[in-house]
Amino acid sequence: MTRLDADDAVATESAVECAGPRTLLLEAREVPxxxxxxxxxxxxxxxxxxxxxxxxxxxDRFGPQETRMRVEPHPHIGxxxxxxPYLGDVRHRDSVGSDVVVRRGALNLMTSGAGIAHxxxxxxxxxxxxxxxxxxxxxxxxxxxxxxxFEQHAVLPEVELAPVTGDAxxxxxxxxVLAGVASPATVYTPIVxxxxxxxxxxxxxxxxxxxxxxxxxAVYGQAxxxxxxxxxxxxxxxxxxxxxxxxxEVVISSPAGATLFLLGGEPFEDDVVMWWNFxxxxxxxxxxxxxxxxxxxxxxxxxxxxxxxxxxxxxxxAVRLTRRRRRL
Numbered sequence: 001m002t003r004l005d006a007d008d009a010v011a012t013e014s015a016v017e018c019a020g021p022r023t024l025l026l027e028a029r030e031v032p033x034x035x036x037x038x039x040x041x042x043x044x045x046x047x048x049x050x051x052x053x054x055x056x057x058x059x060d061r062f063g064p065q066e067t068r069m070r071v072e073p074h075p076h077i078g079x080x081x082x083x084x085p086y087l088g089d090v091r092h093r094d095s096v097g098s099d100v101v102v103r104r105g106a107l108n109l110m111t112s113g114a115g116i117a118h119x120x121x122x123x124x125x126x127x128x129x130x131x132x133x134x135x136x137x138x139x140x141x142x143x144x145x146x147x148x149x150f151e152q153h154a155v156l157p158e159v160e161l162a163p164v165t166g167d168a169x170x171x172x173x174x175x176x177v178l179a180g181v182a183s184p185a186t187v188y189t190p191i192v193x194x195x196x197x198x199x200x201x202x203x204x205x206x207x208x209x210x211x212x213x214x215x216x217x218a219v220y221g222q223a224x225x226x227x228x229x230x231x232x233x234x235x236x237x238x239x240x241x242x243x244x245x246x247x248x249e250v251v252i253s254s255p256a257g258a259t260l261f262l263l264g265g266e267p268f269e270d271d272v273v274m275w276w277n278f279x280x281x282x283x284x285x286x287x288x289x290x291x292x293x294x295x296x297x298x299x300x301x302x303x304x305x306x307x308x309x310x311x312x313x314x315x316x317x318a319v320r321l322t323r324r325r326r327r328l
Contacts, residue, residue, distance in 0.1 A: 018213050018244070018245055018267045018326060019244075019245060019246075020244055020245060020246050021228055021243065021244045021245065021246050021247050022242050022243060022244030022328075023225065023227040023228060023233050023241065023242075023243065023244075024241070024242040024244075024328065025233060025235075025239045025240075025241055025242075026044070026047050026049075026050060026239060026240045026241075026242060027238060027239055028042040028043055028044040028061070028217075028237075028238055028239060028240060029042070029043050030042055030043075031043050031060075040062075040065070041060040041061060041062040041134075042060070042061045042237070042238070043058075043059065043060050044059040044060075044061070044217055044239075044240040045057065045058050045059040045135075045240065046058060046274060046324060047240070048327070049326065049327040049328040050242060050326055050327075050328060051271075051272070051274070051324035051325065051326060052138065052268050052272070052324075052326070053213055053214070053215045053242065053263055053264060053265070054189070054190075054191055054192075054212060054213055054214075054263070054264050054265020054266055054267065054268060055137045055138045055139075055140070055188075055189040055191055055265050055266075055268050056135060056136070056137055056138075056191070056193070056215075056263045056264075056265065057079070057136050057137070057138045057272060057274060057279060058079075058134075058135060058136035058274075059133065059134075059135050059136075059217065059240070059263070060133070060134045060135075061131075061132075061133055061217075061219070061237065062130065062131070062132055062134060063086070063087060063088075063129075063130045063131025063132060064086075064087060064129065064130070064131040065129075065130060065131070066127050066128060066129050066130070067122070067127055067128075067130055068122055068125070068126065068127045068128070069090060069120060069121060069122035069130060070121055070122075071119055071120040071121070071311075072119055072306075072309050072310055072311050073095075073117045073118065073119045073303040073306050073309065073310045073311065074117060074118070074119070074277055074310065074311040075115060075116070075117045075277055075278075075289070075292075075293045075300045075313075076110075076112035076115070076116055076117075076118075076277045076278070077112050077113075077114060077115050077116075077144070077277075077278045077279065077280065077285075077289045078112060078138065078139050078144045078272075078278060078279035078280050079112050079136045079137060079138055079139055079144075079279045080109060080110065080111045080112070080136065080137040080139065080188075081108075081109070081110045081112075081118075081134065081135070081136055082107065082108075082109055082133075082134070082135040082136070082137060082174070082175060082193060083102055083107075083108040083109075083110075083132060083133075083134055084107060084132060084133040084134075084135070084174055084193075084195070084261070085102055085103055085104050085105075085106070085108075085131070085132040086104060086131040086132055086133075086219065087104065087129050087130060087131035087132070088103075088122060088123075088128055088129050088130035088131065088132070089101050089102065089103045089122070089123040090102040090103075090120050090121065090122055090123065090130070090132070091120070091121045091122075091123055092108060092110075092118060092119075092120055092150075093118060093119050093303050093304040093305060093306065094110060094116060094117065094118035094119075094148075094150055094303055094304065095116055095117045095118065095148070095300060095301030095302055095303050095304075096116065096148050096149060096150055096301070097304060098110075098118075098150040098304070099304045099305065100150075100152055101123060102120075102132075102152075105154065105156075106152055106153060106154040107152065107153045107156060107174050107175070107183070107185055108150075108151075108152050109150070109151050109152070109153070109175070109185050109186065110148075110149070110150045111139070111143075111146075111148060111149040111150070111186070112139070112148055113139070113143065113144065113145065113146040113147050113148045113149070114144070114145050114146065114147075114148070114299065115148065115289070115292070115299040115300045115301075116148035116300060116301070117293075117300040117301060117302070117303050117310075118303060119303050119306060133219070133261060135193065135263070136279070137175075137187075137189070137191065138268060138272050138279050139188055139279070140188055140189055140268075140269055140270075141269070141270065142188065143188045144279075148301075149186075151185065151186060153183070153184055153185055155184075156172050156173060156174060156183055156184070157172075157173045157181045157182070157183065157184075158170055158171065158172055158173070158181075159171040159173060159178055159179045159181050159194070161196065161198075161204040161205065161206055162204060162205045163202055163203065163204055163205075164203040164204060164205060164251060164253075165201075165202065165203045165253075166199065166200075166201045166202035166203060167199045167201075167202050168202070168204065169196060169197055169198045169199065169202055169204035169206075169252075170196075170197050171194045171195060171196050171197070171206070171262075172194060172195040173192075173193075173194050174193040174194055174195060175187060175191060175192065175193035175194075176190070176191035176192040176193060176265065177190075177191075177192055177209075178192050178194045178207070178262070179207045189265060189266060189268065189269075190209075190212065190265055190266040191264070191265035191266070192209070192212070192214075192262060192263065192264045192265060193261070193262070193263050194261070194262045195219075195259065195260070195261055195262075196216075196252070196259070196260040196261070196262055197258075197259050198221075198223060198252060198253070198254040198257055198258045198259075198260070199257050200254070200255065200256050200257035201254075201255060201257075202253065202254065202257075203251060203252070203253035204251070204252055204253075205249050205250075205251055206249060206250050206251075206252060206262065207248070207249050208243075208247045208248060208249055208250060208264065209264070209266075210245070210246055210247065210248050211245065211246075211266065212245065212264045212265050212266050212267075213242075213243070213244055213245045213264055213265070213267055214243040214244075214245075214247065214250070214262060214263070214264030215240050215241060215242045215243060215262075215263050215264065216235050216240070216241045216243065216250075216252075216260050216261070216262055216263075217235070217237070217239070217240050217241070217260065217261050217263075218235045218236050218237050218239075218258060218259070218260050219237065219258075219259045219260060219261055220237075220258060220259040221254060221256055221257055221258030221259060222234055222235065222236050222254065222256070222258060223235050223252050223253065223254040223258040223260055224252070224253050224254070225241060225243075225250060225251070225252050226250075226251040226252075226253075232253075235260065242328075243264075245267070271323035271324060271325045272323060272324060273285070273286060273321050273322065273323050273324070274324055275317075275321055276290070276313060276314060278290070281323070283320050283321040283322070286316075286321055287316060290313045290316065293313050294312065294313055
């Protein structure tokens, strides 16, 4: 997914360390993609006060809506894209030769390294129901300058979520590790991304890595998380609940049943510069990547079965891009 709201990076002053448990509800914002008549998404990350959760630096929900998705070739650097579909089929093509259909139950993971380009089209010529999560993972210094890659995983491991009351829940380990169970997908930092499913009337315990930070978003339904003061915090599709660090578990309940997504990981090794579809460390890196895309340099390659069509990069802002740092 390409960003068409290339906002300036957050200033670096007044940064704080990630330390201790939190229960902070942060509102997702609606963002139009591709103009007034194109699709819209709800963006839960980055937040101005919270640019990353572990290595997770971006989270869009594109749906549920009925649309004809046409995202032309566009570039990425310094990140992995994680596409987790719920409804509808999308054709993914990229500059490493991938041409696959993205559908429910399969993880689609694209690693940009120093540069990759891809396109995303809904299957068919008419508007159709579409719903999915699109997430980005910031690559560490050891991998962000490497070669691009793509992988698809149709079989992912499951974890039972122990019940406190009612029936047990279940989790699909999409990326990284949950409760000692690892996804087959390639990762470069300690991380977790998992779909959680709670049956109606259930209260379950979700195990967490104590040293990692975590967050929750609701995909379908509502759930209540038992907060540190003993009160319940309701999580819905319009918010991200930031849980902080130093938790061994989190207790979640849902009277009517719910599907959520858990994201977390070891606090990231560095602050990042995020602009458009690029994750870097300096203003100069972003300028260089933009110039390479605009001039058609070999860095990003050519997307399978595409000609010259592409999404042009927006103009650089009038200010110098700075690293995003947490302020909560």
